[in-house]
Amino acid sequence: MDDANIFRWLLNVGEIWPSPSNVDPNPKSTAVWATNPDVKKALDLLPAHEHAKVLRFYHIRDAKLSLASSLLKHRAIADTCHVPWKDSNVGEDKNRKPCYKPPDPAQPKMEFNVSHHGTLVALVGCAGEKIKLGVDIVQMNWSKDYPMVVKSGFESWATTYEMVFSQGEIAEIVAYSVPGSSSQDDIRAKLRHFYAHWCLKEAYVKMTGEALLAPWLKDLEFRGVRVPLPSQAGQLGQINSDVEIWFRGVRVTDVKMELQAYGEDYMIGTASSSLDRPLSEFRNMRVDEDIYPIKDVD
Ligand SMILES: CC(C)(COP(=O)(O)OP(=O)(O)OC[C@H]1O[C@@H](n2cnc3c(N)ncnc32)[C@H](O)[C@@H]1OP(=O)(O)O)[C@@H](O)C(=O)NCCC(=O)NCCS
Structure with a gap:
């Protein structure tokens, strides 16, 4: 990953982690959805509290967004701060904005922000702690x-x-x-x-x-x-x-503010406190190829 740029990732969950067709839209349906082997594989990568957070959603569509959000955050931290997936802990700052707090303050830090709406999840991130970033998806x-x-x-x-x-x-x-x-x-x-x-x-x-x-x-x-x-x-x-x-x-x-259309119905806003650091184009992420820990799982 190019540390000089602000990277921007998009994951469209529309086609992944399908719900079984016979699932009723009731609170138990998320638990049934979680038995799908692909969903289980993704959930098993998360720490217990994030796993539980995903399954607390009533609607499967919301659980999917939360699952994708968690996976993107862990991938971003692991890649940017060069830590194994299991150590890519997601914390919160004083405003409850999700962040990464390395166990040793001398270790690499990063800034990131996530948004999700409809079937789309976006993460913007960069190395270091000086730049502040925000992202929002509207549908x-x-x-x-x-x-x-x-x-x-x-x-x-x-x-x-x-x-x-x-x-x-x-x-x-x-x-x-x-x-x-x-x-x-x-x-x-x-x-x-x-x-x-x-x-x-x-x-x-x-x-x-x-x-x-x-x-x-x-x-x-x-x-x-x-x-x-x-x-x-x-x-x-x-x-x-x-x-x-x-x-x-x-x-x-x-x-720096940027507003980009996505399809007919979505727009994605990005805010950066740096005028100098370039914003990379949004990269479409694929779960198997780009997110799952293959090399660094242990
Ligand atoms: C929190 C808030 C920014 C979410 O905005 P939204 O348009 O509903 O949802 P988005 O999809 O754009 O953003 C959701 C993401 O924002 C991030 N987020 C949460 N709190 C945030 C904050 N204070 N600042 C920036 N980002 C924040 C999270 O990553 C969250 O996704 P995740 O839970 O999957 O990690 C918005 O509801 C808000 O401003 N609420 C008032 C503050 C509040 O309620 N804070 C308590 C949070 S528990």
């Missing part, structure tokens, strides 16, 4: 949001998020429109633009670790948000990296 929820916007109007729908956005951001979100689009397309475009705002803000607050509890959430503003064009299903799409960041009315110039 447009057309079937839930679209009828609500039609019913209550976009402005009313958007202002329900005023706990997160500044007045300026809400105004930008409400005013957004694509010239010449039909009203149906306009709602979709406005929703995509809203989710672009959301994704950027989440990535930033996850970088700091304060997450959505940050008391300054509404003091942080993204201006001139451009929505990356969607791509074919399962493909990475357009990247926008020119958003303006403002904090209490002052332009922030020491944080």
